[in-house]
Every structure is written in structure tokens, then in C-alpha cells.
Amino acid sequence: MRALVVTAVGAESDSVLTGLTPHPDSPGPEPRTLPGSYPITRRDLPGIAFDVLVGGVGPAAAAAGTATALALAEYGLVVSAGIGGGFAPAAPVGSLVVADAIVAADLGAQTPDGFVDVASLGFGRSVHLPPAELAARAAEATGALLAPVLTVSTVTGTADGAAALAARHPMAGAEAMEGFGVAEAAAAHGLPVLEIRAVSNAVGPRDRAAWRIGDALAALAEGFRVLGPVLANWGERHEQHRGRS
């Protein structure tokens, strides 16, 4: 199977590639660039080949980059990966969150009765669901929290904003900016999607001094060191199953 991993920035892609490179003395092919200037790097593991793409920050950039890659090669799985904000106390800084639901949390309308999401407005989907078995296996193998991951276009920066999101999504584990865009592009190509986030900060009042991006990037690398074989096993079984259908 070939899997496409989509990150927002190069530092996240580097962490994913570190986790997918068991033998640093023989790392594998050099990065190349897709049309639209998207850096992409291949890593082959037993039973699975990965392409790690730098798609850009935010849902629109992520969707555009993902769709560009999916139009150029055949994949069996798409993964949105990177750092994110954690909802305390369930997802502390340095921990991992695997999405059991990828939610467009601020796509919709503000009304006198509060926020109404795009699905409730009748204009499409607000949630994409990863394959339940894959998400559960990924969370178990990496020690991640299995919970909804919210996609926002504006980073939450106040306690009121965090409380409003938590009230609408009481089980949410993390907030980030790309997952739903990646998931929409994957769905357009009929592909399953997964999202994994390494927590760099708490969702709430803006406090850049409290960020632990280095810790989060290290956790992301360790997550992918473990995740590679899990995705390979799932891919082998899933493709066998699909072959029977």
C-alpha cells in the first residue's frame, strides 16, 4: 500500500520522516516538488510506501495540496499529521491524539441561537470518520488519546473560545487547522483518512511562551516510528479485503 501523509510545515514533515526512517544512515530518496511547489518525500517500509507532503497551513491549503498529490499517484490511505492544541486535561502538552472523528468546528454560521455547522445548514459535511479499527489500533500502538480532532481556520486564543468549542464538542481531544481539508480531499478520491496530532500547547488563552513545539515534534516522530508497521498491517489486510469485494 502507498500512504500519503500531509503536514502543514516542513518541521512537521521532518519529524514524520524521522519516525519513518529506521536506519538514518540510509534515509532514502531526496525530497522532490509537486506542481504547485509542494515538497514531497518518499519513505519505503516493509509492506508500505509513504509519501510525506508539506501542504501548507489551514484547511484550504491542506485540501489543495492533498488533492494535488492524490491526482498524481494512487494511494490507499491519507493521513493528516502535525502539531495541535490539546484540550486539557485529556490531552496534555507532549501527548498524542488520534482522531476518531475529524470535525470542521468553525465552518458554518453564527446565529442569534449560537453557531450552526455547515451540515446543519444543509451545505455538506461537518465530520469525516476515519476507519474505526485503524484509528483504534493507531491510538493503542502510539499511546494516543482517541478522540475527535477539531479543524479550525482561526486558532482559539481565549478561555471563552475554548469553552464554546468544548461545549459543542465535549469529547474533543485536540484542535488544529488542516485535518478537515485533508479529509475532504481524501473523500473526493474515495480514500480513508486518519489524523494524528502531537500537542504543542493547550487550547485556550494565547500564551506563546507556553508552547512546547520541540516536545510536540519529538512526540510526532516517535508516534510515526510506531505507526509505520500499524499502517502497513492495516493496509495489507484492508487491501486483501477490498480485493475480495
Ligand SMILES: O=C(O)c1cccc(C(=O)CC[C@H]2O[C@@H](n3cnc4c(=O)[nH]cnc43)[C@H](O)[C@@H]2O)c1
Ligand atoms: O499565535 C498564536 O497564539 C498561536 C497559537 C497556537 C497555534 C498558532 C499557530 O499559528 C500554529 C498553527 C499551526 O500549528 C497547528 N496548531 C498548533 N497548535 C494549534 C492550536 O492550538 N490550534 C490550532 N492549530 C494549532 C495548526 O494545525 C497549524 O498548522 C498560533
